[in-house]
Each structure stands twice: as C-alpha cells, then as structure tokens.
Amino acid sequence: xxxxxxxxxxxxxxxxxxxxxxxxxxxxxxxxxxxxxxxxxxxxxxxxxxxxxxxxxxxxxxxxxxxxxxxxxxxxxxxxxxxxxxxxxxxxxxxxxxxxxxxxxxxxxxxxxxxxxxxxxxxxxxxxxxxxxxxxxxxxxxxxxxxxxxxxxxxxxxxxxxxxxxxxxxxxxxxxxxxxxxxxxxxxxxxxxxxxxxxxxxxxxxxxxxxxxxxxxxxxxxxxxxxxxxxxxxxxxxxxxxxxxxxxxxxxxxxxxxxxxxxxxxxxxxxxxxxxxxxxxxxxxxxxxxxxxxxxxxxx
Numbered sequence: 167x168x169x170x171x172x173x174x175x176x177x178x179x180x181x182x183x184x185x186x187x188x189x190x191x192x193x194x195x196x197x198x199x200x201x202x203x204x205x206x207x208x209x210x211x212x213x214x215x216x217x218x219x220x221x222x223x224x225x226x227x228x229x230x231x232x233x234x235x236x237x238x239x240x241x242x243x244x245x246x247x248x249x250x251x252x253x254x255x256x257x258x259x260x261x262x263x264x265x266x267x268x269x270x271x272x273x274x275x276x277x278x279x280x281x282x283x284x285x286x287x288x289x290x291x292x293x294x295x296x297x298x299x300x301x302x303x304x305x306x307x308x309x310x311x312x313x314x315x316x317x318x319x320x321x322x323x324x325x326x327x328x329x330x331x332x333x334x335x336x337x338x339x340x341x342x343x344x345x346x347x348x349x350x351x352x353x354x355x356x357x358x359x360x361x362x363x364x365x366x367x368x369x370x371x372x373x374x375x376x377x378x379x380x381x382x383x384x385x386x387x388x389x390x391x392x393x394x395x396x397x398x399x400x401x402x403x404x405x406x407x408x409x410x411x412x413x414x415x416x417x418x419x420x421x422x423x424x425x426x427x428x429x430x431x432x433x434x435x436x437x438x439x440x441x442x443x444x445x446x447x448x449x450x451x452x453x454x455x456x457x458x459x460x461x462x463x464x465x466x
Contacts, residue, residue, distance in 0.1 A: 169230050172234060188274055189223040214456075214458070226261055233283075279316055287319045308335050311388050315386070317458075320392065322353050325353040329351070333351065342390065343364045352392050354447075355446045355450075356403040367391075393453060400446060401442055
C-alpha cells in the first residue's frame with residue numbers, strides 16, 4: 167500500500183473529481199524565514215483556490231507522503247528544524263525511516279504522479295550549474311522531467327544556472343519546453359533570458375491538450391511550461407546579471423560547492439538586490455499557481 171496521506175481538502179476534491187495542483191514544500195523549509203514562509207505558502211494555496219482548483223502541497227512527515235497539508239501541519243512544517251531536502255535519491259529513505267522532509271521539484275513530481283495529479287506549480291526548476299563540464303553538477307529535476315508525466319509550471323530555470331546548457335539537456339532528454347505567451351525563454355527573475363524557447367503556447371487548453379497527447383502517444387516524461395514573471399515584478403536581466411556574477415565569484419572564492427551553492431547564491435542575491443529578488447520570487451510563484459490552476463481545469 168502506498169504511504170500516501172491525503173488532507174481532508176484534497177480527499178474531498180478527489181472524491182468530487184475536482185482539479186488539483188501539486189506544490190513543493192522546500193520553499194517553506196529552505197526558501198524563506200518563518201513566518202514569511204508560511205504566509206507565502208498560504209497565499210499560493212489561496213491563489214489556486216481562487217483560480218478554481220485545489221492545492222496539494224507535498225511533504226514527508228511521520229513516514230507518510232502528505233498530499234495536501236492542513237493549516238496546522240503547514241504551520242508545524244514552517245517552524246520545523248533540520249528538515250531534509252528531498253529529491254529522487256532520498257525520498258524513499260526519508261519515508262521509510264519516519265523522517266521529516268520537504269520536496270524539491272523532482273520529489274514533488276514523483277509524489278504528484280503517485281497521487282494522480284498531473285499539474286505542478288513551482289518557482290523555478292533546477293538545471294545545469296555553471297562549470298558543470300568539470301563538476302558534473304546537474305539537477306535531478308531535468309531527468310525527472312524526462313521520466314515522470316507531470317506538467318511543471320515554472321518561471322523558467324533559476325537564473326544562477328547555465329541556461330543554454332540546461333535547455334540542451336532538456337532537449338536531449340526529450341522534454342517539451344513551452345514558453346507561455348512569448349517566444350523567449352524566461353529566466354526566473356527576468357522575463358527574457360536572451361534565449362528562444364523551443365515551443366510557444368498561448369492558452370492553457372493547448373498545454374492541457376499536449377499533456378494528454380503525450381499520454382496517448384506513450385511518451386514518457388512531463389512538460390516544462392516556462393511562465394514569465396509579471397512585468398511589474400521582474401528584475402530585468404541587465405540589472406540582475408551583475409549581482410548573479412558577483413555572487414558566483416564570491417561562492418567560488420569561498421570554496422562553496424555542491425548542494426550548498428544554490429542556497430548561498432540566492433541568499434547573497436537577496437542581499438545585493440536589497441530584498442527585491444525575494445519579492446519577485448513570491449510574485450512569480452503566485453503567477454505560476456494561477457496558470458497551473460487554469461491548466462488543471464482544462465485537464466478536467
């Protein structure tokens with residue numbers, strides 16, 4: 167029997183065949199301090215409800231994969247210490263040992279598939295890190311997109327990454343990269359990375375139809391929907407790039423590597439932008455939640 171624990175709201179939605187949208191939980195445990203983390207999670211969930219779908223935030227607690235969190239569980243997770251950051255490699259171990267873990271993009275996709283949820287909203291996916299030709303540092307998110315049939319709505323890949331190489335790996339793995347409403351591939355805080363997206367779609371119904379067709383054709387894997395941050399919230403590429411380069415240089419000088427790189431860079435960019443990067447991050451997640459809900463409604 168699968169170790170799934172459905173929240174009352176999600177269980178009711180499943181019984182009524184209502185559209186569901188999966189959400190990750192690392193943004194709660196590793197992305198922001200308390201209480202801003204819980205407040206943001208509640209805002210994202212409320213955005214999905216307003217858009218006509220039901221949120222299903224994923225997390226591992228007490229030997230169960232929780233599909234949807236009650237308000238008290240969300241509050242407890244937001245204040246918990248020592249929470250594991252789970253990807254494909256350590257999800258099963260955390261469940262088996264009764265640990266507490268927050269799901270990354272890859273782990274959330276796995277949990278969504280187990281729960282029968284086809285759409286997932288996040289901030290930005292992981293990808294190929296700069297210098298990966300020597301470090302081999304490539305996020306498990308990319309391989310998960312190649313094998314797990316979930317449509318992931320994100321504001322592109324995090325701009326701290328090597329975006330051209332990230333797109334190359336996605337192409338090699340056969341992952342559709344669909345830019346929503348524009349030709350350019352967005353770069354998280356910025357609407358335009360300077361790279362052209364392989365595909366463009368302008369309506370949630372088109373994205374839902376492509377999701378269904380992949381299943382009919384027997385194609386493995388999901389889709390990446392690259393949803394640009396709203397114009398009034400973006401930090402243009404010309405403005406954010408010097409801060410990214412400065413943070414990368416500091417990380418290299420301090421010998422920061424592997425899993426410690428991304429948290430360091432995001433924290434440093436927050437400081438360099440005087441908090442604007444976090445404000446933009448919240449707005450892009452809310453924007454992605456709205457689009458994901460629209461796609462889930464079209465999937466029916």
